[in-house]
Amino acid sequence: MAELKEEKPRFPLEMNRDYPMLIDGQPVADDDATAFNCVDPYEDAAWGRAYAGDESHVDAAVAAARRAFDESGWSRTTGSDRASLLRSLADLVDQHADELVMSQIHENGKLIGEMSAGVAGLASHARYIADLAEARTDLTVETGLPLMNTYVTQVPVGVVAAVTPWNSPLTLLAWKLLPALGAGCTVVIKPSEITPTSTLRLAQLCLEAGFPPGVVNVVTGFGPTAEYLVGHPGIDKIGFTGSTRTGQAVMRAAAGGLKRVTLELGGKSPQVVLRDADLDRTVHGVMAGIFAATGQTCLAGSRILVEAPVYDEFVARLGAAASSLVLGDPLDPAVDVGPMANRRQLETVLSYLELGRQEGAEAVAGGERASGSPELERGYFVEPTVFTDVAPGARIAREEIFGPVVVVSRCDSEQDAIAKANDTEFGLAAGVWTENAAAADRVTRAIRAGTVWVNTYRLLHYAMPFGGFKMSGYGRELGADSLAPYSEVKSVWVDQGNPQNFGRKPS
16 A cells, blocks of 8 residues: 655644743743634634733733833943844844744735745844934034033833734834834834734844843733733833724823824725826736735725726726736745635625625626635635726725725726825825826825825835825834834933023122
């Protein structure tokens, strides 16, 4: 009888283990009653276990962060010292890149190409923040007053709560963690319960890089854990990425203590296709804007506004191209679209597909849960979907779906496209597709969004600020001012010998 070969596991076996929290430099695992499994969305199978932290864990983590900030002297370290540690962290990220990539794919099913680029970018981002921390200097101000030395300095804001989502766990954590560390803050991280393991591994690498215990802490768990953390009186600053509704709750929780807040929230971002656009280039760029990452990005270009003269041709091309995309194993470089990250989001997207049909939209591509093979039927796959002739007031045209679903609407003119692009409560991102430079400039300036791409989409870089208008957020992340949201500005006046005459009587 022929010997059966054992199938090689898709992920290293050692990943299927317990993942304790990290508080004050020590692993913390609660009892088994609080343990929960991560679920691979491609396999629909449970693997590693994390723990649901409670209020006592948050209290301990915040206390550890406060001790590290105040008593252990982290807040008084020099920019050069912090820069050295950030560069050491970057080196460790490079060395452990494969592990960090695989853990995120295991958690949320994103494609290996995107996750590999994300981890490489994380290391580069750490080096960029190191440069900013090292270059920071006091600003001398000339007031014209005699014998007066005046300068402006920046000091760390304090203990930061970083609450992060499941769609890009390490990239979006880095947007908060790295500048907080560069500014001299300490951090308590609450990752999504969908993707805790990659965050815990990065925090462990922070320890290995030399960051003192208590500077970086991770408390895993569910919504109540995050709610308690953002409302904790020991928190000075909150960095949050997630839905607009949750962001509103975060801001309300922060109001009582006047905590500093940065919010990166939802979007329903338009892509404007003008009549002179290169349609072949535009179709593939539009697809990158919505179908990359299975549409699970806050900046997804999910509304396509097309000028009437090219509408029919564009729709035909987009429908055909979307129908040809390859769905499958996120570890396969030939795959275009992976699974939804979790079952709850799968069910949400499927409900929107049904809603679109009820609202009278026509699906020229997709429209269903993917099927046709065991892997597609087992995993959380949705067909890339193109709804056409969608009314501006339709819910699928106004609400964030967070999946591979795009709505296409007809516009009468450039001005009509601008009006429809701005007819939304959101303002995170937008795209403009045209061969006319003057039109591109007009539309770019008129659209109310924090990022606008012209003849491309979904490009980000740590040197370019990112954030939203309106209900898409508050503040900015990334860019040359990355450290500012994690700092307080202090004006210093040093008198060098002026007489103090208050209350003196003339002799």
